[in-house]
Amino acid sequence: MEITASAPAEPTTSTLHKLLRMRETGLIAIILVMFVIMSFASPYFLTWVNMRAMVMAFAVEGIVVVGMTILLISGGIDLSVGSVTALSMVIAGWLFLQGIDPWVASAIAIAACTAIGAFMGFFVTRVGLHHFIVSLAVMVIARGACLLGTGGRPLGLYTLPPEFKFIGQGTIGPIPLVIIIFLVVVLVFDFMLRRTTVFRKVFYTGSNEKAAAYSGIRTKKVIFLTTTLCSALAGFAGIIYMARFGSAQPTFGQGMELNVIAAAVIGGASLTGGAGTIFGAILGVVLLSVVSSSLALLDVSVYWQDIIRGSILLAAVSIDHYLNKKRS
């Protein structure tokens, strides 16, 4: 390949250059700085218990972030993930209370959530509505269904067998199973997104839907599948929450969608599609959690926490937008 003088990239420095320019590098740096500051500010911060609590706090939500990131890359968005997570709990919990085996009940709940995703995918790809509107409607509908099915009260699932509760409460060695499940999901999808042809098509579709169609890619199928996958993962997360809490809470996950979208976007996912990584999105989750945890340890009012989280989102997106503009 010919390299001309006019090309700005110099091969010797560009790998390092690229690494420095990568979103993930910046996020890791910020997280590390926060760790250092916090370990001085609070003796409790760098303890095993705190670390574990922090990871537990974001692990299940992290699974939802994976689905959201993939959907964002394909050019979509899903506001219903919080409601769908709750609905998954409620369906599985209700079926369990009707005497159905919890594993079967969970499988049915996840299948139902997958069907909800397919339902949204249908409205987006066949009817031609925008993801935002479709998922907004489903967000409200799913929440309504949760309240309807439970009468608005949490379902106590005290008789869940221990081997089922193990999913949410058990540990393997010192590590909670929840964290292991989270890591497996993240690693599998990160790998697939980077390496498989199926997920490459997600990038093509999100980057330029028309060009993707002109490359023979069935873009509607791709969008349908990413929409479905996002809801399926939200349903899966709901089951883990149920096993962890030992109850099904109809009001669970309100506002979760914003957290999840914020994490993905901070991690580099583009709201216009075509860009994003699972690794980056998880770093976004970690950053938001570290901030929350720090603020809590520093005794900052919870009301401030929302203001600060929102500001971080705005700052991250602004910086990104500015850098992109400068580049082009």
Place this chain on the structure above:
Amino acid sequence: MPDNVILKISNVSKSFGAIRALRGVDFELRRGEIHALAGENGAGKSTLMNVIDGILKPDSGEIIWDGKPVRINSPTKAQKLGIGFVHQEIALCPDVSVAENIFMATTNISRSFLMDYKGLEAKAREVFRQLSDIDPSVLVRDLSISNQQLVEIAKALTLDCKVLILDEPTAALTDKEAQVLFGIMRRLADSGIAIIYISHRMVEIFDNCDRVTVFRDGQYITTRNVAEIEPGDVVNAMVGRKIENLYPDKQSKEEASPDIILAVKGLTQHPRFSDVSFHLKKGEILGIAGLIGSGRSEIVKGICRLDGDVSGDVWLNGEPLILKHYQDSIAAGMVYLSEDRKGDGIFLDMPISANVSALKLQQVASPLGLINRELEDGQAERLGDKLNLKCGQLSDPVSSLSGGNQQKVAIAKMLSVNPKLIFLDEPTRGVDVGAKAEIHRILRELARSGVGIVVISSELPELIGVSDRVLVVREGRIGGVVEGDMITEENIMHLASGLDAQELTG
């Protein structure tokens, strides 16, 4: 009758960087005449109209309005003088009423706090009395395209205009609608308004205009009374340029092969094109010419199943093709290079190698569907070398490349599947001269090696330079085919604008 002249342009020049869009042009417009402006794409018509409308400032020269020199430095100034410009694209607000659209400018500068809807409608009705019976209270969205065009004209007329510029107003109209428009144009002219009419269609010019001015390459060529000349004269004046020999050698007689790569019969997709039949022989480059909107791209997209269902038969290398989706076309070895590179040709912010591999990812992946980066980069490097692609790293986004190199990436994408046939729609649009010549050379080499090459282009010199045969499309049908010495701009323009095939000259 010099006092009859409402607008006179003398010696106006305008450059954009190195491109001299207008070189000391003259133009004269009389009250009450319909004056056609003719010229190929890039001849300078639009630039001159934008100068008259105050959108562009001329570098030098003089504009004389009603006998007095004026400086038109903004569209508002042009409006105040009485110049109305109806652009080719309709620019109305679809969700508000006709009346509100017409009086948008007046409303904008109005001092009153409340909208006077009744007053607006009454005034709009007044304007339409001389035009047509459109109800001013309906939403623009609910009007046909031709009526929307009339609203645009009404909008211009409310500004008390003395000169009305119509830029290809019939491009979106049916014949019948166009006739209505011509009737209105004549009535306006009879009332003393001067109309500048821009069109590619000779028939329209000769049926409806009084005089015609021809531009070519940013220069004024001539102004004639329509009654005194023939359509052929105008076409000659529009074209009359020597074609430099920038192009590779054409197929020689000895190279000609009887093998047919592509045969198309009775291809139809209502209302875009109908009963299209042609063939492509091995080793030749087939050009497709036609005015914008003639259906030339739609035909090719139809063959590849890129845009809805078509009826008719297609054979590739003698085998009948039954395609449901563009994927099937790719699998059969038939690919389409889009005319809109940035819009649907490439993935601008994705790496070069990922762009090249997009058509057939299986080629750079393991059977399990895992992409092999080395294979992917290797493929991009091999094809990049073949096309003499100049780039930094293959992992750089395509947006980092120049237009010509972006186009090479798009072509590399086509070549990645070892196609049997490539349709190239405007293959050198937005590409500099050097890269252009290179792309033409590559196309010729591909044709020699047995790949079928079909080129669509708006640039006649390009089509003439690269094609062994040229298919001319007019209004969704094949208007004619020219080959060999018969491939001249005059002949192609004749066929494209709907004159008789018998008048062609070699």
